[in-house]
Each structure stands twice: as structure tokens, then as C-alpha cells.
Amino acid sequence: MxxxxxxxxxxxxxxxxxxxxxxxxxxxxxxxxxxxxxxxxxxxxxNSSLTPAQLKERLENIGIEAKEGDFFTSSMAAAAVMKNMDKHKNHTQASSEIRVLAIGETGLHTALATAGFQIVNQPPASYVVVGIDRSFTYEKMKHATLAINQGAAFISTNRDRAVPTEEGLVPGNGAITASIACATGKEPMYVGxxxxxxxxxxxxxxxxxxxxxxxxxxxxxxxxxxxxxxxxxxxxxxxxxxxxxxxxxxxxxxxxxxxxxxxxxx
Structure with a gap:
């Protein structure tokens, strides 16, 4: 066909x-x-939690040859969107001086670091970016809320409310993002x-x-x-x-x- x-x-x-x-x-x-x-x-x-290297390994473990350049994740997309936003703001700051409060796992942190951003876990910050975080806490939600209320741009890797696992459907990144949106009264820019x-x-x-x-x-x-x-x-x-x-x-x-x-x- x-x-x-x-x-x-x-x-x-x-x-x-x-x-x-x-x-x-x-x-x-x-x-x-x-x-x-x-x-x-x-x-x-x-998937915002895994790096291209980890995804490559996952495919190779099931018999599919791959290279890191074969993958484009929602974390990589979020980092690219933020770089573009920063260009339009005409910042004179280098990326390494731009503070990003990141809620997420290895894939998100690696994508942001590769893009040159300074990753922080509390305000002040220019951006708050949210990916799936299976160690999400009230403290993380609090810091994200404070940063957004202070003017940080709010970015989310995807809207996935639930994700399938061996146990059944469990909360996804959309559920985490929704808690911060509820606390701030502000909707994020989704990129996935x-x-x-x-x-x-x-x-x-x-x-x-x-x-x-x-x-x-x-x-x-x-x-x-x-x-x-x-x-x-x-x-x-x-x-x-x-x-x-x-x-x-x-x-x-x-x-x-x-x-x-x-x-x-x-």
C-alpha cells in the first residue's frame, strides 16, 4: 500500500x-x-525522560540498529523552542547565564545542558520547563510556582495525562504540568x-x-x-x-x- x-x-x-x-x-x-x-x-x-543514547540502547536491545542522531525527543524540542524564544527576546546573555528551573529526568536535564542552559532547582529563573518526573514533590511544585509567578516562561514537554506501564495507566507529564498550571493559574506552552x-x-x-x-x-x-x-x-x-x-x-x-x-x- x-x-x-x-x-x-x-x-x-x-x-x-x-x-x-x-x-x-x-x-x-x-x-x-x-x-x-x-x-x-x-x-x-x-518521551522526555530518556536521552538519545538511552533510546539507542533500548532499540539495540530489541535488535534494531540505531545511532543517537536518529532520535528527536520532546526534551530536545523544548530546549530548541527555548533557544528560539531567547533569540527573539534579543538577550545579550549567553545560554549558560540563562537560568532554567527544570522538573524532569535525565533526558530533559541532558537536553537542556547540551543546549547550554544553566539548570537550577529553585527561583529565580527565566524558564520553568516540565517533563515526566517520577520523583516529583510538593517542594518542586512550590519552586516552579514561585518562579512562574515571578515571571518565568512556562514550558511543558507534552500533554500526556497518563502513560501505559506493566501496572496499567499511571500519571504522565500532563498530570504534573496540570498541578503547576492549577497553582499558578497559567497554562504552559506545550511542545510535544x-x-x-x-x-x-x-x-x-x-x-x-x-x-x-x-x-x-x-x-x-x-x-x-x-x-x-x-x-x-x-x-x-x-x-x-x-x-x-x-x-x-x-x-x-x-x-x-x-x-x-x-x-x-x-
């Missing part, structure tokens, strides 16, 4: 390439075909899917235009919605979150659907 050919691909990870610690067989073969034909692609993920920001930044990394790239994912609410907001063609695969009946009820429609990735002819 293929209605048109594309010069590049943006791929979701969980539910599209793997489920938990298990690779989706058809996805492995699809990625192999992309490599054989030298077609550029990026894994675009809302379904927002267009992460997709547009990923396209810049591929050096391709919107019409030249197909976005592939398993989730109507995040992957396909992000593609729609960016004006991209999308492929929904039924290997993860969304089902056929979801498409019928949804206002967001994928350009294409497939049972699995091998039904898509490159």
Missing part, C-alpha cells in the same frame, strides 16, 4: 516500533528497508505531540519540506493530530494505541491506515 512516495519519514516509537521491551516485527523489517534505500528518518517521541512544534523542528533536522515527509504513529490523539496540525500526511498503524473504531469517531483523520508497517510500500 502506498498512494505516493515520500523522501523521508517521522516515526513514533512506543506502539509503532516497539511495545514495552518487545520489538514489533513488521516495524523492524520496515526500518531495515528505509536503511537499504537510504531514506532519511527520525524517531520523534514524547500533538503540538506542531516538535514536528516542525524534526522536519528542520531532516532538511525536508512538509509535503515530502510521512509521519507514522499508532495514536490518533498525539501522532496523527500532530501531523494534521503541521499539514503533513500521516499513516496510522494499528499496532498500538488507536483502533479502527477510534478513527470512525475521531474528528482527526489519518491520510492512510495500515494493520502494520509492512503494508506500506516504500
Amino acid at each position: 502506498a498512494e505516493k512516495s515520500y523522501k523521508g519519514y517521522l516515526l513514533d516509537l512506543d506502539g509503532t516500533v516497539y511495545k514495552g521491551k518487545t520489538a514489533i516485527v513488521e516495524a523492524v523489517q520496515f526500518i531495515r528497508k528505509l536503511k537499504e534505500r537510504s531514506l532519511p528518518y527520525l524517531y520523534v517521541t514524547n 505531540k500533538p503540538e506542531a512544534a516538535i514536528v516542525n523542528l524534526a522536519l528542520e533536522r531532516l532538511h525536508l519540506q512538509t509535503k515530502e515527509v510521512l509521519l507514522i504513529g499508532d495514536n490518533l490523539e498525539t501522532d496523527i493530530a500532530a501531523g494534521a496540525k503541521s499539514g503533513m500526511d500521516t499513516l496510522l498503524v494499528y499496532t498500538g494505541f488507536s483502533r479502527k473504531e477510534d478513527v470512525e469517531k475521531s474528528a482527526v483523520k489519518p491520510t492512510y491506515t495500515a494493520e502494520h508497517l509492512l503494508q506500506w510500500n516504500i
